[in-house]
Amino acid sequence: MADVLVVAEVAEGKLKKTTHSAITFAQKAAATIGGTFSILVIGDGAGKAAAEAQGFGAAKILVVEDASLKNYLAERYAPTVAAIGKNYGVVVGTASAYGKDLLPRVAARLGAGYASDITEVTPENGNLRYKRPMFAGNAFGICSISTPIQVVSVRQSAFAAAEPTGGQSPVETVAYAGPSKAAERVEFVSFDQVKSARPELTEARVVVSGGRALKEKFNQVLDPLADVLGAAVGASRAACDAGYAPSDLQVGQTGKIVAPQLYFAIGISGAIQHLAGMKGSKVIVAINKDADAPIFQVADYGLVADLFATVPELVKGIQAAKG
Amino acid sequence: MKILVALKRVADPDNANKVKIPASGEKIDTTGLEWKPNPFDEYALEAALRLTENGTQPKVRAGEVVVVTFGPKETETTLRAALATGADKAIRVDAADDKLDGDLVARALKALVEKEKPDVVLMGKQAVDGDSNQVGQILAELLDWPMATFAATIREEAGALLVGREVDGGVSTLRVKLPAVVTVDLRIVAPTSVYSTKTPQTHKYNDGVRFAALPAIMAAKKKPLVEVKLADLAPEQAMKVSYHGFAAPPARKAGIKVKDVSELVSKLKNEAKVL
Ligand SMILES: Cc1cc2nc3c(=O)[nH]c(=O)nc-3n(C[C@@H](O)[C@H](O)[C@H](O)COP(=O)(O)OP(=O)(O)OC[C@H]3O[C@@H](n4cnc5c(N)ncnc54)[C@H](O)[C@@H]3O)c2cc1C
Ligand SMILES: Cc1cc2nc3c(=O)[nH]c(=O)nc-3n(C[C@H](O)[C@H](O)[C@H](O)COP(=O)(O)OP(=O)(O)OC[C@H]3O[C@@H](n4cnc5c(N)ncnc54)[C@H](O)[C@@H]3O)c2cc1C
Numbered sequence: 001m002a003d004v005l006v007v008a009e010v011a012e013g014k015l016k017k018t019t020h021s022a023i024t025f026a027q028k029a030a031a032t033i034g035g036t037f038s039i040l041v042i043g044d045g046a047g048k049a050a051a052e053a054q055g056f057g058a059a060k061i062l063v064v065e066d067a068s069l070k071n072y073l074a075e076r077y078a079p080t081v082a083a084i085g086k087n088y089g090v091v092v093g094t095a096s097a098y099g100k101d102l103l104p105r106v107a108a109r110l111g112a113g114y115a116s117d118i119t120e121v122t123p124e125n126g127n128l129r130y131k132r133p134m135f136a137g138n139a140f141g142i143c144s145i146s147t148p149i150q151v152v153s154v155r156q157s158a159f160a161a162a163e164p165t166g167g168q169s170p171v172e173t174v175a176y177a178g179p180s181k182a183a184e185r186v187e188f189v190s191f192d193q194v195k196s197a198r199p200e201l202t203e204a205r206v207v208v209s210g211g212r213a214l215k216e217k218f219n220q221v222l223d224p225l226a227d228v229l230g231a232a233v234g235a236s237r238a239a240c241d242a243g244y245a246p247s248d249l250q251v252g253q254t255g256k257i258v259a260p261q262l263y264f265a266i267g268i269s270g271a272i273q274h275l276a277g278m279k280g281s282k283v284i285v286a287i288n289k290d291a292d293a294p295i296f297q298v299a300d301y302g303l304v305a306d307l308f309a310t311v312p313e314l315v316k317g318i319q320a321a322k323g
Numbered sequence: 324m325k326i327l328v329a330l331k332r333v334a335d336p337d338n339a340n341k342v343k344i345p346a347s348g349e350k351i352d353t354t355g356l357e358w359k360p361n362p363f364d365e366y367a368l369e370a371a372l373r374l375t376e377n378g379t380q381p382k383v384r385a386g387e388v389v390v391v392t393f394g395p396k397e398t399e400t401t402l403r404a405a406l407a408t409g410a411d412k413a414i415r416v417d418a419a420d421d422k423l424d425g426d427l428v429a430r431a432l433k434a435l436v437e438k439e440k441p442d443v444v445l446m447g448k449q450a451v452d453g454d455s456n457q458v459g460q461i462l463a464e465l466l467d468w469p470m471a472t473f474a475a476t477i478r479e480e481a482g483a484l485l486v487g488r489e490v491d492g493g494v495s496t497l498r499v500k501l502p503a504v505v506t507v508d509l510r511i512v513a514p515t516s517v518y519s520t521k522t523p524q525t526h527k528y529n530d531g532v533r534f535a536a537l538p539a540i541m542a543a544k545k546k547p548l549v550e551v552k553l554a555d556l557a558p559e560q561a562m563k564v565s566y567h568g569f570a571a572p573p574a575r576k577a578g579i580k581v582k583d584v585s586e587l588v589s590k591l592k593n594e595a596k597v598l
Contacts, residue, residue, distance in 0.1 A: 098491070141566050145564050188497060189496040241509070248489065254449065254451070301595075302578060317585060
């Protein structure tokens with residue numbers, strides 16, 4: 001089954017941390033099938049970002065840089081990723097917005113089967129078996145792909161970020177394969193970035209999430225708690241829909257999947273779609289004034305109380321406990 | 324404008340925690356669960372209706388919406404409901420759920436697109452049972468069409484759509500020239516998310532999807548619903564991804580209720596050791 005190709009995610013000349021989860025997968029998968037893995041760094045500033053791909057034990061680091069790759073468009077990236085991917089047995093990326101957008105297109109170009117958001121990889125008679133969540137995380141399916149090339153995306157929270165251990169991988173520059181025909185009909189217009197000084201939701205050790213109950217006081221109530229904990233802020237769909245929090249913060253089946261050491265669900269009822277995004281957290285705290293809210297069924301520590309009175313008190317308590 | 328909407332029916336997503344996995348792990352047992360349209364596909368249909376009307380006169384159709392589903396005979400209920408909501412025509416591709424994978428659905432959709440010649444294919448970003456998030460992207464590549472995934476806003480322009488997409492870190496806006504594939508995200512059904520060229524920019528829709536009125540439900544019985552054989556669209560039906568078994572997620576151990584903030588802080592510090 002040959003070798004594994006990691007499709008790195010690049011932003012502003014840096015490797016995004018999502019990439020490190022795909023590397024962890026590649027290390028495991030390559031060991032399982034007795035092959036090697038390489039890392040493809042494609043995009044604006046790929047040459048610079050490639051230095052950050054050193055030290056993980058990759059057979060090669062492949063760099064593709066071109067002026068037309070400046071703003072990511074699947075129609076521009078997919079032909080090159082597929083042209084390089086066809087020399088590999090498995091092409092993997094992380095199930096971030098980028099990976100989810102790009103990888104199925106790459107799979108289609110390669111005539112490859114695609115399995116998304118996998119949480120586990122195991123050997124099976126020389127092939128690989130993948131475990132992936134379905135039904136909002138209420139079931140796991142175990143699947144395999146029968147095509148000569150397999151394309152998968154991995155769930156970031158299920159594959160711990162790879163740490164560099166040293167060594168140098170040879171760097172190869174590969175020519176840009178050009179855009180697909182479809183690219184002539186799509187134009188990048190803008191990217192409105194939500195700037196935040198907080199850690200990324202999917203990487204944070206602590207996540208403080210708020211729900212519909214917070215109303216316009218979403219930030220006023222949650223920011224001090226997030227500050228004292230160095231936490232990322234998350235939200236329920238209802239809080240995002242109502243505009244209390246940016247959409248990018250939505251945690252859940254159809255938003256971000258998080259698994260921090262500590263998760264606070266504040267004024268969140270605990271709909272299954274929300275639970276799907278945070279059930280994997282190590283310790284869950286719920287604050288809700290309704291003792292019967294379903295969130296308490298998954299919380300390690302539940303506090304039935306009014307959040308507006310409780311959260312400021314909690315901030316003081318944590319400050320004191322931290323000394 | 325002619326729009327093709329792919330509509331999958333799924334086991335009631337609000338009861339997804341009631342899916343059962345027999346000890347053998349060979350299948351997922353959804354008995355007792357109601358079938359519902361995939362919410363994202365309902366949103367795609369709503370977006371399609373908004374794009375083919377003047378929002379101030381929703382009773383006058385100004386375009387055509389064709390809905391398609393892949394499934395057994397009983398999925399026609401889902402299609403009839405879509406017709407009642409406003410779609411003009413429905414197609415059921417006769418297929419069994421366990422004989423489909425995302426690639427096969429996309430290949431068959433491609434053949435259907437070549438017959439129906441829509442300007443836009445609108446679909447959900449993901450089916451909430453399989454949670455794969457793949458069919459739209461695969462279809463776009465097979466057609467060599469531009470795509471805009473995870474759409475939260477759509478503005479029709481002459482021969483193009485301006486699409487705001489929810490991605491990591493913010494909103495990315497693309498302009499796709501038609502024909503194109505668009506997959507929709509949750510907020511596409513907000514009051515100011517979708518505008519056809521006919522709908523004034525000052526118009527505000529009701530939040531969410533529209534519901535069928537009784538006369539529309541009666542009228543829907545007369546709208547065309549045709550059946551197509553999967554083999555006529557996709558002669559090659561081998562699946563690329565196969566499922567060998569299913570497993571239940573690990574159960575979380577029961578937690579406790581704390582009486583106040585100081586007990587909570589003390590537990591977090593001394594028991595869970597996470598502060
Ligand atoms: C009993 C059972 C067994 C199964 N076995 C397998 C298997 O062995 N291998 C496998 O890969 N899958 C299997 N599936 C899942 C398969 O039937 C999925 O429908 C298929 O993989 C496509 O859905 P998705 O979840 O991947 O779609 P996604 O990519 O998540 O869906 C995106 C969009 O595509 C459209 N779409 C997807 N499916 C349909 C549809 N059926 N009709 C209309 N529109 C649709 C919708 O607009 C949807 O919003 C099985 C399902 C069941 C119930
Ligand atoms: C297709 C689809 C996908 C979805 N995807 C997601 C997803 O990814 N993520 C997600 O979160 N949701 C998702 N949802 C929505 C989900 O079903 C719920 O509607 C949503 O999670 C509810 O948000 P909430 O808990 O903030 O609001 P509510 O359910 O309204 O809960 C508010 C809670 O706050 C409590 N409360 C009120 N006032 C106070 C107070 N003063 N002090 C303390 N507690 C108080 C109430 O008791 C209640 O429990 C999805 C839904 C669909 C249909």
